[in-house]
Amino acid sequence: MRHNTLQTPAFRRTLAVTLAASTALALGACNRGSSSDGASGAGGGAKVGVTLITKDSTNPFFVAMQKGAKADAGKNNVKLTVASGKQEGDDQGQITAIEDAIARGDKGILITPMSDGVNSAIKKARDAKLFVIALDTPPDPADTVDITFATNNRNAGKLDGQWAAAQLDGKPAVIALLDLFSDKIVSVDYNRDQGFLEGMGIDVADGKKNGDEAKTGKYTGGKGGDYTIVCNEAGQGAEDGGRTAMEKCLAKNPNINLVYTINEPTAVGANAALKAANKTALIVSVDGGCAGVGSVKSGVIGATAQQYPLKMATLGMEAIAKIARGGEKPQVTSGLDFFDTGVALVTDKKADGVDSISSDDGAKICWGN
Template sequence: MGRTPPMRRRRLVAMATAGLVTAALGLTGCAGDSGSGGDPTYVTLITKDPDNHFWTAMVEGAKTAAKQSNVEITTAAGRDQSDADGQIRAIEDAISRGDDAILIANNGPAVNDAIKRARDAGIYVLALDTPTEPADLVDGTLASDNFEAGQLVGKWAAGALDGKKATIALLDLFADKVVTVDYQRDQGFLSGMGIDTKDRKKNGDEAKTGAYSGGDYQIACNQATNGAEDGGRSAMENCLSLNKDINVVFTANETSGVGAAQALKAAGNTGALLVSIDGSCGGVKSVTEGSFGAVAQQYPSEMGRLGVEAVVKHLRDGVNPTPSEGLDFVNTGVRLVTDKAVNGIESISSAEGAKKCW
């Protein structure tokens, strides 16, 4: 904490080379046009992939804040949520340019060494959306409480079952790496259902049968989707081939949830309660149309905006982000969106969610 920003001369020396690399990787720049005078603050924002609305909303929130604070933003992304190498290259480029700060939604522990190098180079690094492991790898984290998000949809599913046996499909993100968002959402969901999670940092170690808060449960399958629509579809197809009676489907993100909903429809399963996490306009529409029973809505635009503001406060005033009470990160909020409210669980309707979606 409290690092001195890199010397501007390093930026000037590296500018020509960095410009070529930036063009090759498809990076874009956004210069702030107001705020404090003097040299701009240079920030690189690195997201998980370039196209998902969650990440584009984060970028837009950051750019809006940048325009108000004389911040110049370079944006970069992994090829998709499995791509650590693309993020590592973006970090190395930020070091070469002599950027003041990096905001990153990291694609897993393979990125950790590059983050360490950036901090060793004097760059202020904040994590957005995805906490690092360990948490103090970065100077601070601004994120939704992903465990809480999972709990919300888990409590809703348990209540909506109204005592029926839960035959559950768990559609997580990854099978080849451990990412905090993945296990936090999964374990939060199970906790919300009232199922013992054993190790909250590990997916798949819970008992496959037992009791949830409303009755008996069986976990029919646990499949990885890579957070993709086709991954969600094929994972759901695999699960239905194992147990056609699945009536609860947890998807770790809405993109995979769309694919899961397609597979359920094709199989003629119209009664399963499908829940997900994100809160995009597409996800909220799926609640309105009934293919999703509930979603936990997060606010990536706020993460981007608050991330830029936190960088400015630190570099110009020496102020660091203060974690929310009881957490090791700044909680940017989450709300349950459903049109089938369950007693005792605070929620908003899809009409209200549409006003806050991205």
């Protein structure tokens, strides 16, 4: 049985990892071209040059990550440079930022890799003895970087799928899948999409490819039932992209009753398209920003898997500063090829067998505005 109180196992786990990160720090002592210098702090020794490279500087998730890194720079005596692509999909913007970090003589890079198109630039950085940590998006292959701090995106998607299947209560599922890209392969994209399908109890074909599963069949999650996948449309992780993608899906089939979205801006755009068409559907998503949690409370999003970008940035910053001063390298979570920073499903509609927290509890640990 799932409970939505501060006493749930899921919430206690989330709180525990947050406290663990804070304890580790206590024990330890945007656009391209913009930078902020961390003041001398508990890090000790000479300042360490670190570049944080996000996918863009407007998505609330990456804005929160940037703010967290800037706040932690002083604690670790880090000279921080913040850079990003111009928008989702801008491989070249990230490549340029990596090259700039090498030329500047930085000790390390924190990056949310856009796609495998930046892998060769990351290799150049590591060949130049920079320690490279991926945040949020594990690269493919995982050993492209030294380590990744990220949400288990497969599990995030599965939580969404399990919840959705339970809510359908055996009714047919007419599904729209609003992904990130259609022209790039990114682990966060296929892991959330495929995880959602697995949570629904729908067989996937290639676990690293979106859109190749059977378009009709039976889902086995919850009470089970028939499913139809109407579309896989890319929304680029943005609200306007989500709206356009949802409009395309509705044009194919106006009877969609379940919408998976790669993130919460996409979900908001999808909801706008549904409202304009006088339609309603269950919407599930991933992120858990404060705005997204608010969308759960208002009923726009049925459930969202909350992740923790501030923790990713904090742990990454601390790791590079420690390594640059001769400390030990961080280790991956047992059984995984990355360090799992945790996930909790936020919803106000209970589903038996699915751990979650309420929107009120999610609001206490959310990020962004």
